[in-house]
Amino acid sequence: MLSIQPTTPGLPASAAKETAPLRCAAGIAILPRVGSTLTWAHRWDHVLARCAVNRTGHRVEPGLYALHEPDASSPVFVTANYSLSFDALRSALDGIDGYILVLDTQGINVWCAAGKGTFGTQELVTRIEATALKQVVDHRRLILPQLGAPGVAAHEVKRRSGFAVEYGPVRAADLPAYLVDHLATPEMRQVTFHLRDRLLLIPVEGVHVLLPLVLFAVVLFLLGGWLPASAAVSAILAGVVLFPILLPWLPAHDFSGKGFILGAMVALPFALAAVLLPGLLAGTAKEAVLRTAGNTGVPWGRLALGGLSYVLAMPPVTAFLALNFTGSTPFTSRSGVRREIFTYIPIMAWMFGAGVVLIAALAAIQILGG
Amino acid sequence: MRDRTALNTLQYDPALCIGCGICIAVCPHEVFAWNSRAVRLDRREACMECGACQVNCPTDAIAVDSGVGCASAMIRAALTRTKQDT
Numbered sequence: 001m002l003s004i005q006p007t008t009p010g011l012p013a014s015a016a017k018e019t020a021p022l023r024c025a026a027g028i029a030i031l032p033r034v035g036s037t038l039t040w041a042h043r044w045d046h047v048l049a050r051c052a053v054n055r056t057g058h059r060v061e062p063g064l065y066a067l068h069e070p071d072a073s074s075p076v077f078v079t080a081n082y083s084l085s086f087d088a089l090r091s092a093l094d095g096i097d098g099y100i101l102v103l104d105t106q107g108i109n110v111w112c113a114a115g116k117g118t119f120g121t122q123e124l125v126t127r128i129e130a131t132a133l134k135q136v137v138d139h140r141r142l143i144l145p146q147l148g149a150p151g152v153a154a155h156e157v158k159r160r161s162g163f164a165v166e167y168g169p170v171r172a173a174d175l176p177a178y179l180v181d182h183l184a185t186p187e188m189r190q191v192t193f194h195l196r197d198r199l200l201l202i203p204v205e206g207v208h209v210l211l212p213l214v215l216f217a218v219v220l221f222l223l224g225g226w227l228p229a230s231a232a233v234s235a236i237l238a239g240v241v242l243f244p245i246l247l248p249w250l251p252a253h254d255f256s257g258k259g260f261i262l263g264a265m266v267a268l269p270f271a272l273a274a275v276l277l278p279g280l281l282a283g284t285a286k287e288a289v290l291r292t293a294g295n296t297g298v299p300w301g302r303l304a305l306g307g308l309s310y311v312l313a314m315p316p317v318t319a320f321l322a323l324n325f326t327g328s329t330p331f332t333s334r335s336g337v338r339r340e341i342f343t344y345i346p347i348m349a350w351m352f353g354a355g356v357v358l359i360a361a362l363a364a365i366q367i368l369g370g
Numbered sequence: 371m372r373d374r375t376a377l378n379t380l381q382y383d384p385a386l387c388i389g390c391g392i393c394i395a396v397c398p399h400e401v402f403a404w405n406s407r408a409v410r411l412d413r414r415e416a417c418m419e420c421g422a423c424q425v426n427c428p429t430d431a432i433a434v435d436s437g438v439g440c441a442s443a444m445i446r447a448a449l450t451r452t453k454q455d456t
Binding site: 112114115146147149150151152153154155167170184186189190191255323324326327329330331332333334335336337338339340341345 | 416
């Protein structure tokens with residue numbers, strides 16, 4: 001009736017051997033048992049997941065698990081088969097006996113999977129059947145994470161499986177407090193996006209831009225030296241590192257606007273350097289400003305255009321990365337992001353294009369000995 | 371962070387509300403609040419169109435064009451001319 005799982009593939013070995021499998025009273029099911037302890041192996045798995053290494057490979061085998069020492073009346077918690085989700089749940093339930101029903105979300109976290117529908121009504125109903133949950137527990141209640149709700153219709157689950165869905169708090173860490181009276185406070189129901197949450201996202205964002213970052217840096221270094229190369233690196237790092245950190249404090253109402261402002265702030269020193277450095281390098285610092293043109297033989301106009309090229313090319317890069325960060329935040333709506341794309345993408349494209357054309361023109365003049 | 375503008379597709383018909391309160395429970399942004407026996411839209415501008423309330427409302431009192439507010443997914447869909455699968 002139930003597929004017996006003496007071992008738990010997808011789980012680090014240390015978790016599987018934490019305690020022996022649970023033999024249910026009815027004698028029909030042998031459930032893998034897990035505890036609340038996170039070993040270094042689990043933590044290393046979390047680090048890799050946070051760095052987007054093998055992005056969807058951090059999986060737990062879907063199915064029913066025994067948590068500590070449950071009996072037929074113990075609560076059933078539902079989660080995704082992403083190791084970070086599963087581990088957050090079981091580690092939060094230290095000292096609480098229960099069952100964990102792991103849905104097959106293909107290694108994706110609860111909220112994203114709910115948005116896609118894989119953490120959904122159909123999968124939940126199917127998994128209840130496949131694990132013979134009705135024979136394991138004598139009640140008909142399930143506790144789901146609140147953020148699973150976009151994929152699950154509670155009344156449909158009740159109608160199709162007989163199990164009543166109860167939405168617990170957003171964060172697993174709030175479960176012990178929630179379980180006291182099964183009431184969630186408004187704080188438990190709200191998503192947050194604190195500095196810590198934002199910092200945790202930086203590695204994943206960084207990994208995605210690593211290749212273009214190295215590519216741009218090398219090409220620009222070969223074409224124009226270290227100043228344009230470091231400008232490219234700075235514009236990209238501003239978008240993926242500084243932007244998530246500074247998000248709440250940047251002025252402007254939307255992500256692209258905030259990104260443009262941050263990108264402009266980062267571009268200004270480079271623009272100044274482009275105008276003044278030739279003089280600084282040719283003469284003394286003190287007289288650099290006055291003597292720039294005279295010392296280098298480069299006309300002022302061309303130096304100013306060089307500075308302008310940084311102001312044009314850098315902010316759109318940062319703003320584009322900022323716009324892409326919308327998908328990582330817990331509060332942007334699709335309508336809002338769509339409007340942002342239509343408003344800002346043309347501006348980004350024109351500015352960046354103009355900057356690139358300017359850089360190319362100036363480089364051509366220099367090469368041709370203008 | 372809370373200063374995003376009020377553009378969203380959330381619609382709520384109080385006449386259909388039976389006061390079960392599940393929309394209040396599932397909303398991650400406290401968009402709904404109790405109003406005696408029924409529910410009222412309290413912070414419409416905070417809606418991120420996740421769709422949890424619509425999916426769970428047993429009387430279809432809530433409608434929202436739900437989807438993930440993710441720019442890269444939308445741009446990718448636009449570039450490849452595919453329908454966004456969210």
